[in-house]
Amino acid sequence: MIVxxxxxxxxxxxxxxxxxxxxxxxxxxxxxxxxxxxxxxxRINLGMEGILLMAAMTAFAVSQMTxxxxxxxxxxxxxxxxxxxxxxxxxxxxxxxxxxxxIAMIIFGGGLAxxxxxxxVAPLAPQLPVFDFGGxxxxxxxxxxxxxxxxxxxxxxxxxxxxFVLQRTRWGLYVRAVGDDPEAAxxxxxxxxxxxxxxxxxxxxxxxxxxxxxxxxxPGIWSEGISGGQGLMAVALVIFARxxxxxxxxxxxxxxxxxxxxxxxxSLGVGGYYLLNASPYILTLLLMILSSxxxxxLAGMPGALGARV
Amino acid sequence: xTTSLTRALVQGRNSLESIAIPVLAFAVSMVxxxxxxxxxxxxxxxxxxxxxxxxxGSWYAWQNSLVHAAPLMLCGLCTALPIRAGLITxxxxxxxxxxxLGAAAAGLATQAASPWVSLCCMAAAGIAAGxxxxxxxxxxxxxxxxxxxxxxxxxxxxALAVMLQLVEGPMRDPQSLNFPASYAITQSHQLGRxxxxxxxxxxxxxxxxxxxxxxxxxxxxxxxxxxIVGGNSRAADLVGLNSGWLILAAAFLGGGCAxxxxxxxxxxxxxxxxxxxxxxxxxxxxLVAFLARQSPLRIVVVAVILGAMLASGGALERDLxxxxxxxxxxxxxxxxVILASESLYGRIPWLHGMxxxxxxxxx
Numbered sequence: 001m002i003v004x005x006x007x008x009x010x011x012x013x014x015x016x017x018x019x020x021x022x023x024x025x026x027x028x029x030x031x032x033x034x035x036x037x038x039x040x041x042x043r044i045n046l047g048m049e050g051i052l053l054m055a056a057m058t059a060f061a062v063s064q065m066t067x068x069x070x071x072x073x074x075x076x077x078x079x080x081x082x083x084x085x086x087x088x089x090x091x092x093x094x095x096x097x098x099x100x101x102x103i104a105m106i107i108f109g110g111g112l113a114x115x116x117x118x119x120x121v122a123p124l125a126p127q128l129p130v131f132d133f134g135g136x137x138x139x140x141x142x143x144x145x146x147x148x149x150x151x152x153x154x155x156x157x158x159x160x161x162x163x164f165v166l167q168r169t170r171w172g173l174y175v176r177a178v179g180d181d182p183e184a185a186x187x188x189x190x191x192x193x194x195x196x197x198x199x200x201x202x203x204x205x206x207x208x209x210x211x212x213x214x215x216x217x218x219p220g221i222w223s224e225g226i227s228g229g230q231g232l233m234a235v236a237l238v239i240f241a242r243x244x245x246x247x248x249x250x251x252x253x254x255x256x257x258x259x260x261x262x263x264x265x266x267s268l269g270v271g272g273y274y275l276l277n278a279s280p281y282i283l284t285l286l287l288m289i290l291s292s293x294x295x296x297x298l299a300g301m302p303g304a305l306g307a308r309v
Numbered sequence: 310x311t312t313s314l315t316r317a318l319v320q321g322r323n324s325l326e327s328i329a330i331p332v333l334a335f336a337v338s339m340v341x342x343x344x345x346x347x348x349x350x351x352x353x354x355x356x357x358x359x360x361x362x363x364x365x366g367s368w369y370a371w372q373n374s375l376v377h378a379a380p381l382m383l384c385g386l387c388t389a390l391p392i393r394a395g396l397i398t399x400x401x402x403x404x405x406x407x408x409x410l411g412a413a414a415a416g417l418a419t420q421a422a423s424p425w426v427s428l429c430c431m432a433a434a435g436i437a438a439g440x441x442x443x444x445x446x447x448x449x450x451x452x453x454x455x456x457x458x459x460x461x462x463x464x465x466x467x468a469l470a471v472m473l474q475l476v477e478g479p480m481r482d483p484q485s486l487n488f489p490a491s492y493a494i495t496q497s498h499q500l501g502r503x504x505x506x507x508x509x510x511x512x513x514x515x516x517x518x519x520x521x522x523x524x525x526x527x528x529x530x531x532x533x534x535x536x537i538v539g540g541n542s543r544a545a546d547l548v549g550l551n552s553g554w555l556i557l558a559a560a561f562l563g564g565g566c567a568x569x570x571x572x573x574x575x576x577x578x579x580x581x582x583x584x585x586x587x588x589x590x591x592x593x594x595x596l597v598a599f600l601a602r603q604s605p606l607r608i609v610v611v612a613v614i615l616g617a618m619l620a621s622g623g624a625l626e627r628d629l630x631x632x633x634x635x636x637x638x639x640x641x642x643x644x645x646v647i648l649a650s651e652s653l654y655g656r657i658p659w660l661h662g663m664x665x666x667x668x669x670x671x672x
Contacts, residue, residue: 046458046459049462050641086645090645090648090649093649093651093652094652095651095652095654096648096649096651096652099397099458100397100599100648101648102458103397103399103458103595103644104599104641104644104645104647104648105645107592107595107596107637107640107641107644108641108642108644108645109641110637110641111634111637111638111639111640111641111642112638112641114632114634114637114638115632115634115635115637115638116632117634118632118633118634119632228466229462229463229466232459232462232463233463235459236456236459236463239456272474273474273477274469274470274471274473274474274477275470275471275474277470278466278467278469278470278471281463281466281467281470282467284463285455285460285463285464285467288449288455288456288459288460289449289453289455292453292454292455292456293453293454294451294452294453294454
């Protein structure tokens with residue numbers, strides 16, 4: 001009897017962690033896939049954190065005003081694309097480097113989100129419906145874990161879709177060519193500018209969808225700290241996913257689970273509340289240190305990443 | 310034409326450009342911000358009236374602006390100095406917080422010593438902690454190829470967590486119940502104010518740090534080496550400069566400035582370490598550095614202007630019913646415009662008409 005209940009405890013914990021991985025992975029997934037596309041074209045968009053914040057706020061506001069969370073998610077995607085367009089135009093200007101523009105986008109997106117979001121801080125907005133896969137179980141932990149947002153499946157489809165587009169379509173080939181060797185691409189008559197701008201805008205649109213998850217899923221509130229650096233960590237994640245959409249998907253699930261690690265260690269009585277909450281940042285930093293290299297060119301890295309043409 | 314005259318003319322045009330373009334960009338962002346507030350229902354000119362009154366309208370307003378300007382100068386240097394060595398870091402907020410934490414720890418450990426000794430220990434601890442923090446990001450980029458923008462932003466979150474953990478734990482004043490804070494620094498050991506005003510010595514620190522940085526960068530051999538590393542690291546390697554140490558040193562000095570700002574916040578404003586010291590000066594400092602085009606002396610001027618903007622956030626809320634985050638929106642708009650203006654260098658016809666037929670100078 002005792003063995004059985006202990007087994008039930010462990011498996012409940014595992015299910016809870018799995019649920020957390022699925023829930024928490026969604027913003028990482030969309031942002032890292034968007035960044036993966038952007039970086040494949042040779043552009044860096046460090047401003048994803050600002051896009052995530054602005055998209056989360058927009059999704060919340062539109063969902064609350066129209067009563068339709070789907071419109072909220074759509075608006076978040078549009079706002080993401082719009083901010084991506086600003087980044088794309090800015091980085092095409094002579095004398096503007098990607099990194100500085102990304103820093104500006106973080107401050108711009110965050111600033112606008114805080115400005116417009118002030119009036120929405122207290123209330124709740126209608127949330128996206130969820131697939132309830134846990135109805136069979138009487139265990140509330142399992143039922144909570146298996147309440148899965150449709151955005152999760154959209155993210156998985158996006159990952160496979162992006163892989164297909166980059167590997168199997170003409171446009172994807174052009175985007176990769178532009179990111180690897182813009183001079184060669186140009187001499188073949190491929191427009192470097194239009195492919196990079198398109199990749200940046202589409203990538204930011206994806207990030208916008210990820211942002212909508214932050215406010216349109218339980219508990220469904222908007223606050224200024226809601227993204228908590230997830231946009232930033234997702235950009236870092238692309239580096240150790242080696243610019244591969246499917247590895248981005250796997251790394252996002254890992255990060256979603258890692259995010260739940262702090263709270264679950266606390267529930268086991270491990271001390272250090274703030275440091276445990278900071279564990280995703282520390283983990284990201286450690287992974288970056290492990291996966292980067294000073295001299296070696298990283299495998300899978302677009303040849304002209306962040307370079308000016 | 311003699312070479313020296315040519316050079317003087319090129320320099321004249323370049324420095325005219327490098328003042329005219331940022332001023333123009335700032336004016337454009339003000340207009341955009343005014344338009345933005347108009348959408349919100351605030352009268353266009355009233356926005357500027359409100360900002361002027363709250364920033365520069367009275368002696369009280371001036372004091373308020375200068376109190377905000379002091380940490381902005383130091384935080385601006387935190388981005389500006391490493392950039393001169395070619396390293397973009399944005400860990401200002403983290404260095405500020407860690408500097409404040411180090412200063413608070415040093416101050417609490419030296420309460421028995423004389424105020425002078427204690428304050429010197431606090432300043433040294435703040436500088437060392439902030440400097441090491443940014444040097445860490447620099448070292449990770451130089452030795453491991455870890456992107457310093459990403460790592461330094463991550464370090465901002467980590468710094469805040471470390472500070473809160475210590476303030477909640479070993480350094481916690483049991484009397485701070487619902488708002489955890491460290492024990493307070495004795496009043497006599499806090500940083501003094503200038504001439505019975507609200508302005509504290511932090512402003513003097515900021516101006517001194519900016520002037521010293523300018524001397525170091527523009528007037529010493531070390532500064533020239535740093536600029537060579539920042540301009541072309543391969544050339545620096547070819548002439549045998551040790552780029553790694555130069556980058557680390559520039560990063561340490563920059564981080565030390567932000568750490569000193571954290572020390573000032575603890576020793577002159579809050580009197581203790583708590584969540585309240587992470588007020589976002591570090592993030593605004595990034596904008597200060599870019600608006601000043603990474604020049605230490607211009608940072609002083611830009612910091613005063615942005616200090617006034619920060620000081621007017623509350624006034625915009627009171628007078629015109631704008632959200633208090635309107636200044637955050639202003640910062641974002643300004644950052645975008647200042648970056649877009651980077652593309653104007655060497656392209657403005659009337660600036661060029663004045664120096665027709667001139668050879669292209671360095672940007």
